[in-house]
Amino acid sequence: MKKIISVCGSDLDDEHLSDYALKIAEQVGRLVAKNDFALLCGGRGGIMEAACRGAKLEHGLTIGILPYSKQEANNFIDIAIPTTIGNIRNFLVANSGDVIIAIGGRWGTLNEISFSMIYNKPLILIKGTGGCVDEIINGCIMQNIESEYYVVNSAEDAIDKAKEILSR
Numbered sequence: 001m002k003k004i005i006s007v008c009g010s011d012l013d014d015e016h017l018s019d020y021a022l023k024i025a026e027q028v029g030r031l032v033a034k035n036d037f038a039l040l041c042g043g044r045g046g047i048m049e050a051a052c053r054g055a056k057l058e059h060g061l062t063i064g065i066l067p068y069s070k071q072e073a074n075n076f077i078d079i080a081i082p083t084t085i086g087n088i089r090n091f092l093v094a095n096s097g098d099v100i101i102a103i104g105g106r107w108g109t110l111n112e113i114s115f116s117m118i119y120n121k122p123l124i125l126i127k128g129t130g131g132c133v134d135e136i137i138n139g140c141i142m143q144n145i146e147s148e149y150y151v152v153n154s155a156e157d158a159i160d161k162a163k164e165i166l167s168r
Contacts (some may be wrong), residue, residue: 001162002038002061003166006097008112009047009104009125010131017046021129022102025050026057027155028101028126033060035159040065043073043080047103052076062090091115099101099162104131109122122165123149145165 007028010017029051039055041048043064050073052062052144064077065090073080083089090108094100094115099122102113110132116123125133135141137151152158 002036003098004040004063004096005032005037006049006093006100007032007039007041007047008102008109009051009129009133010106010109011042011048012045012074014046014104014106015133017104018130021047021131022050022117024126024129024155025099025103026054028103028158029054029056029060030058030101031063031155031159033058035163036060037162038063040093042089042094042108043077044067044143047105048160049074050107051078051103055125087111094121095119095123095167099165101131101158103124103127105133109133113149115124115129120148122162124161125151126155126158127151129152 024048033055038061040063043066053076063079064073065081066072067086069082070080090111094112100116101124
């Protein structure tokens, strides 16, 4: 059975979404596919689309858990799962992954990160990608709470850490 890497991050409407974060997301997607993992995400634009595009460049499998309908899926989704539950789907994105990788993000990403921590899912934050990910890393969110997550500096480091975690 394929292991699943959930990728969390901002949708296309995030005004603070950087080209750097999108580049990292695409690299993560490529490496997810190269290592024969399935990529799961919220299925829409921005970080999700960039990660799926990268996975498809390497002929990987992409799964999108969508808030409402299949029509919301980006063009790189292989399996679109419409939920009709809106952002409550964030629980499914976080809980379905064997490892969660977060890139940038706003409230939805923070919600997925929270579910990852609540349910003790391995969580990898990519430093320098902005949004809530950098806020957590910099100690601006949850600074007095002991939570286990991994901070990495690149897409390659994220996948190396995911492989290490999954080999245990």
